[in-house]
Amino acid sequence: MVSKRSPPDELLKFIPARDSPYTLVVVYGERSIGDFWTFPDDGTVERVLGAIAKVMPNILTLDDVKKYLESLDKPSERVNRALEAYQSLVKLREVKPGEGLPYKYEPPHLPGWKDMMIGGAIPGLKPNQRNPYFTGGTAKHYRPVINFDKCIKCSLCWEYCPDSVFDVTPDGYFNPALAYCKGCGICAEVCPVPDTIIMVDEMEFEDGYGKFIDEYRAWKENREAYRKWFESLLPKAQVISVRKR
Amino acid sequence: MSVTALESKRLEAVLKGDEEVEVVGTGTDAVAYALMLADIDVTSAYPIRPYGGVMQTVARLIADGYMKAEYIVAAHEHDQFEIVKHASAVGARTFVGSSGVGWLLAIEAIVAISTDRYPVVALIGNRALDDPGAYGVEHNDALMVRDVGWLLVWVDTAQEALDTTLIAYRVAEDPRVMLPVGISMDGAFLTHSEHVFKIPPKSKVQKFLPPYDLGNRKLHPSNVISVAPQVNEDWVTEIRKQMDEAMKNARKVIEEVYRDFAKIFGRDYGNPFVEPYMVEDADVVMVGMGTVSKPIKEAVRRLRAKGEKVGFLRIRWFRPFPTDDIIRYLSDVKVVAVVDRDYSFGSPFDGGAVFTEIRSALYEAEHRPLMMNFIGGLGGREITYNDAINMFNMALDAARKGKVEQRVIWYGVRE
Structure with missing residues (x-):
């Protein structure tokens, strides 16, 4: 489940392909779910809760969401955001195996104790070198x-x-x-x-x-x-x- | 107090000449002279008795120009051990030490020194752990680190303290080992008692002890490495396994180093790990660590004169533990009586740490002796010649009956 303005097909250009099928759920919104802790009160939390109630009522029903949000400050504003998402802001897309950005997962090679420097020391990067294993991946927003x-x-x-x-x-x-x-x-x-x-x-x-x-x-x-x-x-x-x- | 004229003459002789000189000094003085000869680069000090004597003598030797080393007065013991850890990481030969609760205050840094694999040498002037307060000797301070990769050795004379300090650097800095060494010295009985001992000439020490070389692990702008990273479950098992291997290697390295020591200095300690004293054909062998050897050896001599078949085994290296030697010297005797200047509450037989380890070592032996344990000499209480005789009599009694009636005896405890 992602919170974005883009439609699911647009997002699939950036999401690494997987071996198994899954459902991609897009909740229309400005902030990504990862930004919860940065922008805690912009309605994303409520929209995502509404979306969960829509697509996974077995986990959380709309009544549960309402009950919870009504216990907080500004309850009507919060409930409206959840309802908005529940009613019109959720898009579902069934994703087939292999769909998405071509990507092959390779597990990292972990050296044996005889091959490691003693005491857990690690050779550093030389000036102007970068660690090819330490890219940001798709993490940045x-x-x-x-x-x-x-x-x-x-x-x-x-x-x-x-x-x-x-x-x-x-x-x-x-x-x-x-x-x-x-x-x-x-x-x-x-x-x-x-x-x-x-x-x-x-x-x-x-x-x-x-x-x-x-x-x-x-x-x-x-x-x-x-x-x-x-x-x-x-x-x-x-x-x-x-x-x- | 500065160096006296007589001492000055002797120090000049060992630093410039090729002959050893005989001096009178305490156990901690002997270690300080060894540090002068080993040419240490950095030491960090924080006062606590009974280790403190070494700090004072080193300060004096530096102030009077006999030693060149960074002498850093730390804010507390944790600081003290962190300082030498970092100094060791950049290629400095280091010395540090403490006693009792001071040693324990530094425990986080102490563990990091061994897990980061820095060959720091430390003196532990053994002291009872507070509370209640006591200045006297107990071995629980040093034993607190027996499982975390420190090599641990106990000495019983000032001469052995000096020699073992030199040996410790050579063993610790061996590329096959690269682990710290803790030298234990009984508080008061050795740290503060005066002995006659010989200081070897520096020229011979230089032959014995090569310069400290960390190789590709030296932290330096020209050798960019990362040390002590957060590695979690992916790496920790492997790093511990390296330490396990290093500790096992240490047994072989210790043997080599003592052989070399005998060759260069002419003082042969025989078996490096244990000192057997009249154990041949013995029915009862007492075992102990540190200065308890003195009254027990005297008791052995007198009992032997009366025809009693008794002996003594002094354990020098507790880590790595001398399992083979324990089996060799103890498995065929009738009764082994271990004197523990420590306790291990709730251990398998509610005995001391040394007793428990020896019992474990003998499990694989073809023959297993009866075993007794004396917990004694705690908090610096003296174990006298008469005490040793009493203990032997109890053990001889068990040997005659073929049965140990009381396995662990809190020797001399007031009822």
């Missing part, structure tokens, strides 16, 4: 899009990124290796120039897991097209900081 035309090369994004996502280009820009980005938005937060790093919902993009675009290269190849693309994304940017907008 937003990605940074860089307006290189406005970038002042201050390096703050490069310095603050907790996953060392930014590569320094030969002419001193900072290009995000999107596969490693977890979507935290710190780069956009620390960037001193307004609307230069924007965080945009992952669903706005066609590229995805394992085949992200190279923003810097796209900008180098066609600055005009890149500028237009950036401007089209700007209205959709996540508001990262009140201070900056």
Whole structure:
């Protein structure tokens, strides 16, 4: 079950294929379920509860949901959101085995005790190396899009990124290796120039897991097209900081 | 107090010459001289008796220029052990120590030192655990770490303390081992009593003890590694298995190192793991660790003179446990009487830790002796020559009857 604005078929472009069939349930909404803890009171919780009552009444009935929500503050507002989802915001899609993003699961290789460094020490990555097993996968909800035309090369994004996502280009820009980005938005937060790093919902993009675009290269190849693309994304940017907008 | 003129002359001699010198000093002094000879890089100190003497002597040796080492005064014992763990990780030879509850306050860092595989050498000036407060010796402080990958050795003279400190570095830093060593020394009886002992020349120590080399595990900007990661169930079994193997390797390494020690310094300890004393043809053998050897050996000599077939076995290395030697020396005697300066409440026979381990070791032996356990000398209470005679008489009585009437005896407990 996901909470998104996109229809199920659109989502399947990003969801790794599975060996067994399953039901994909999309609850129409702004926030992903993963954002519950970030935005606790925007109605997502209630909508998801309404959706569960719709598709899995054996787990939770609509009456159960109402009873629970009526015990909280603003009960009528909460119950209405749940009802809204129950009545009109849930889309179901039966997914067949193999449908979705081609993806082959390989279990990680775990070394034997004779092959490991003693004491659990682990060889570190050399400078400019990245761990191929430690990509963000499909985990992120937003990605940074860089307006290189406005970038002042201050390096703050490069310095603050907790996953060392930014590569320094030969002419001193900072290009995000999107596969490693977890979507935290710190780069956009620390960037001193307004609307230069924007965080945009992952669903706005066609590229995805394992085949992200190279923003810097796209900008180098066609600055005009890149500028237009950036401007089209700007209205959709996540508001990262009140201070900056 | 600074180094006296006489001591100064002797220290100059061992640091520059090729001859050993004889001195008078305490057990902790002897360890301090060993640290000077082993050229340690970092030590961290926090005062607690009875270990504290080593700290004072090291401070004096550094202040007077006989030793070059970082001497870091810690905020408390946990800090103390964390400091040497980190120093050891960056390639420094380290020394640390404590006693009783101080040792236990550091327990988290102590376990991390062994599981991270740093060859730290520590002195445990054995002391009873509080409460109730007691300064005297009990072995439960050191025994508290018997299961977590520390090598544990007990010494009974200042000479042995000095020699064992040098041996400890060589064993701990061997690539096949890479585990810390805890040297146990009975509080007061050895930490504070004066002995005559010999300080070997540094030139010989350099032949015996190669520089500390962590190899590819040295934390350094030019060798980027991650240590002590969160590994959970995917890795922990393998990391513990490595430690198991290292501890087993230690038996072989200890034998090699004692052989080399005898060759270079001319002092041969014979069997490195245990010291057998008049055990040939003995009907009754007393077993103990540390300075309890003194009254018991005296009792053995006098009883032998009267024709009683008695002997003594002093355990040096408790970890790794000398199972083969225990079987070799004890399985054919009539009665084994273990003196435990410790307790293990609720253990299989409500006896001491050493008794329980020896009992377990003898299970696989072809012949099994009768076993008695004396819990005694707790909190620093003295075990005298007369006590040793009494204990032997009880054990001899059991040997004659072929039966042990009371398995565990709290020796001298007031009713």
